[in-house]
Each structure stands twice: as structure tokens, then as C-alpha cells.
Amino acid sequence: DVKVTQSSRYLVKRTGEKVFLECVQDMDHENMFWYRQDPGLGLRLIYFSYDVKMKEKGDIPEGYSVSREKKERFSLILESASTNQTSMYLCASSLWQGGGGYTFGSGTRLTVV
Amino acid sequence: GEDVEQSLFLSVREGDSSVINCTYTDSSSTYLYWYKQEPGAGLQLLTYIFSNMDMKQDQRLTVLLNKKDKHLSLRIADTQTGDSAIYFCAEKTDGQNFVFGPGTRLSVLP
Numbered sequence: 084d085v086k087v088t089q090s091s092r093y094l095v096k097r098t099g100e101k102v103f104l105e106c107v108q109d110m111d112h113e114n115m116f117w118y119r120q121d122p123g124l125g126l127r128l129i130y131f132s133y134d135v136k137m138k139e140k141g142d143i144p145e146g147y148s149v150s151r152e153k154k155e156r157f158s159l160i161l162e163s164a165s166t167n168q169t170s171m172y173l174c175a176s177s178l179w180q181g182g183g184g185y186t187f188g189s190g191t192r193l194t195v196v
Numbered sequence: 197g198e199d200v201e202q203s204l205f206l207s208v209r210e211g212d213s214s215v216i217n218c219t220y221t222d223s224s225s226t227y228l229y230w231y232k233q234e235p236g237a238g239l240q241l242l243t244y245i246f247s248n249m250d251m252k253q254d255q256r257l258t259v260l261l262n263k264k265d266k267h268l269s270l271r272i273a274d275t276q277t278g279d280s281a282i283y284f285c286a287e288k289t290d291g292q293n294f295v296f297g298p299g300t301r302l303s304v305l306p
Contacts, residue, residue, distance in 0.1 A: 087238075114292050125298040126284070133292060141293075173238055177292070184229050185286075185294060187238035 086110075089174050089188035096195050102161040104191050106174030112186070113179040115157035117141075117149065119170040120190075126173065132157055133179065164195045200297035202285055207303045214272040216300045218285030221266060225287040228261060230270045233282045233299070242270070242283075272302075280304045 090105035106115065116131040118141075128141030130149040138149050146168060150158045157176075161168055171192050175185040199221045208214045220228070226247050231239040245252045245259045245268075252259045258271040272279055285297040 116293070123298075126296045128293065131293060175239075179292065184227070184241045184244050184288075185231075185239070186241070187231075189238045190236075192236075 087174055087176050087186050087188040089191050091191050094191060094193045096164050098165060098195055100164050102164050104159040104172055106157045106188055107155050108176040110176060112176035114177045116175045117159045118173045120173055121170050166195050169193060169195045200285055200287055200295050202297040202300045205301050207305060208275050209305050210277060212275055214275045214302055216270045216283050218268040218297055219266055220287045222287060222289045224289050227288040228268050229286040231284040231286060239284060275304050277304045
């Protein structure tokens, strides 16, 4: 069964900490994405990547960075966590070609205190 | 720019049909999708339709696409309590990114 795996379901971090959210997919997908989901705001795209070592800013990249050293892994980094980054973070992957859609991970609920 | 709109809430009685509607603005959409999100979980792909199709049926799910009006709908027949979730409409245009709607929260009443 194909999967997108996010390393943690729940995280609690302190303000100012550096936070790493990991995402791994086993489908050999080229594209990977990080979204955050907040009540009333829907899904907002933070960063995406179409290839190894490639990254592009999404709609709300401020306060975040990403790393894609290997095709299967896409990491989201909060350099200095703040309370307004408390959210549900969703990773997704997709093939470059075709209409198969995104495959999402289960999400990481991050609380910054 | 690209925009996808949905009504935010829908309530139906168990056993009735649910119809969730979506409108989009980008006429170059190639594929349109319906995702389901249960509480505390990620999004699960339910079904998708290629833009040159009008309809797609998969068991209890029927997707209708009116490309002229840029309107997409998802009909769930014989709605069950397990169908209670948030349903997201999404479009894929010429690029690789998707544009998601805000989600429709479906509540199924016994």
C-alpha cells in the first residue's frame, strides 16, 4: 500500500525552538508539498518541490524553509517557532504526469507554546 | 487568479442523498478532484474527473462536471454516518500545483 508518512502525529514545541517536520513517500513521486490547515482558512501551500534539491515558495513561506536531499524525503523547517505557527501540517506527493492526484500524509498537529 | 469555492456546511439525514457543490474559475483545469478528510486525519482522495468528461460514477459516488459553468458536484447516495467529514474540491491546471476549495463540512443526522 502506497504511503506518505509524516514522522509525528502530535508535537509540542516552545517558542523559539527549531522544529523539523519530516515527510517520506514510497511511491517514487517527483512532486512533494507542504500545506498548513487552519480552521476557516482551508489548506495553504507553504513550499513545494518538483525534484531533488529543488524548492519553490508557496503562498505562505515566511517563517519556514524546506529541504529535499533525496527524492523520497521532504522536510519542513521552522527556524524559530512562534505561536502563530500552531497548526495542522499536511505533506503530500504526486506524480509529475497524469491526473492521479495528491497522496496526503496523516498530518502533524503542531502546538507552539 | 485561480479560485475554488464551496459552501462551508451541509446537513443531511441518514439514508438521503448528499450533493456537495463546487465552482472554480480557471478554465484551463485539466483534472478536478474530491477529497475527504475525517477528524484529525489527512485528506483522502475519493475520486477525480478529467476535464473532458461530464460524469463519473463510482459505487455511491457520482461526480458531475459542467465545464461551461465551471461547476463540479459530488453526489453521495444513501448517505451514512461514516460519510460525516469535510469534503474538499480541488483543481489541477497547467501546472503541478492544486488549488483547493475551503471544504464543505458534511454532517449526517440519524
